[in-house]
Amino acid sequence: MFHQHQALDHLSNAVTTGLDLGFVELLATLIRQPSVVGAEHAFFRVLQRELEERGAQVTWYEGLLVAQGTKPDSLFLSAHIDRHGLICTGPNEFQYAAFIAGARSDLLGNSVSEELMQKVSGRLDEEDIYAYEPWSGAYRGKGKIKSTRVCEFRNNLIFELEGLEHLVAGTPVAFQNKLAITEKALVGQLDNVLSAAVLVYLFELGFQGTCFFTAQEEAGKSWRYLLEWFRRFGGSTNQLIVIDTSPYPDFETANLQNLVLRNKDANAQFNKALTSKLAQLCSDLGYSTQFKDEYVELKNIELQKNGDKPMSIGSTEMGRIIVGSKGLVDGTTLQVPTSGYHTLSETAPTEAVSAFINVLGNLANLDDMKLGN
DSSP states (O other), rough: OOOOSBSSSSSSGGGTSSSSSSHHHHHHHHTOOOBTOOOEEEHHHHHHHHHHHTTOOEEEEEEEEHHHHHHSSSSSEEEEOOOOOOEEETTTEEEHHHHHHTTTTTSSSSSHHHHHHHHOOOOOOTOEEEEOOOOOOOOEEEEEEEEEOOOOETTTTEEEEEEEETOOOEEEEEOOOOOESSSSSSESOOOOHHHHHHHHHHHTTTTOSSEESSSSSTTTTTHHHHHHHHHHHOOOOEEEEEEEEEEEEHHHHHHTTEEEEBBBBBSSSOOHHHHHHHHHHHTTTTTOOEEEHHHHHEEEEHHTTTTOOOOOOOOOOOOHHHHHHHHHEEEEEEEEESSSTTTTTTEEEEHHHHHHHHHHHHHOOSSOOOOOO
16 A cells, blocks of 8 residues: 655645546645535535536535536536544543434445454554534544544444543544545555546536535435435436545555446445446557456355355445436446545555546547646
């Protein structure tokens, strides 16, 4: 895994990655803005400004920001904007925000987040954190994580902090996060601010379709906010592409493919025609792909032979909305392979990020692709 101290010091060095400097600067700006699960309002305000500066028409709904161009029905893209963090739940008591926001109502044992809960415990010790007002984003002080443990009674991660004893219940606490750049990768708490930055950047390139920015995906709630929009305004087609990062065990494995597709997740089968169209476009542009569900199923055959617990195939926003909409909304996913998932050093190969932007730009028929080589 890459670490922050290995990063290049200046954003100007981003040109060596083949990514447009404007995109990298945008991502660096957004990644420093807090967006803890259940406390995303402040980040929505930042997104609204960035989108409107690029000509998008922006509308807010509960748990959802919608940005549209002059041809809103031409393409539907969606990315969740919440990131893992903590929430103050009592005097000097802090818990994992995703499980508090979700009230565990959608945590059915089939999500990657739940599988990683035990692994995350202990990874975050000594990390720098800060508190903020959920609506305005106003700074409320900084601190450090002293220890992390899983509470067997509440089935949640419990954090012991120092420096934030003054906070009242309901105050979100974010990880101090900034973008690092190596010669081969972007590094930071990328899930899923990377995808949000890509959608904003598409408007800079002339995108005229519709982009959705959803809240509380890590708590399993985002699909509900998205479905409400389609129930209000959707037509008969509603083919949606949800974009995100996709976890792999290490950087070398993540770097074996440029992009990640899915036939299905733990909830539903994805739209076959749209998935095939994406796969063909990736191939035509010279990008390698892997179907994540097929990868997990092959891994599980090996694990079962050894008597080990199988991996989760993953529970995604796309699968949830397909099931929940009862046919109203259909679609597929496009994902960037990463390592260090759900850590502050999630690592995305720069070649994969470039491919990600290029495929979406070509899908949207954008002519001015400022992607580098």
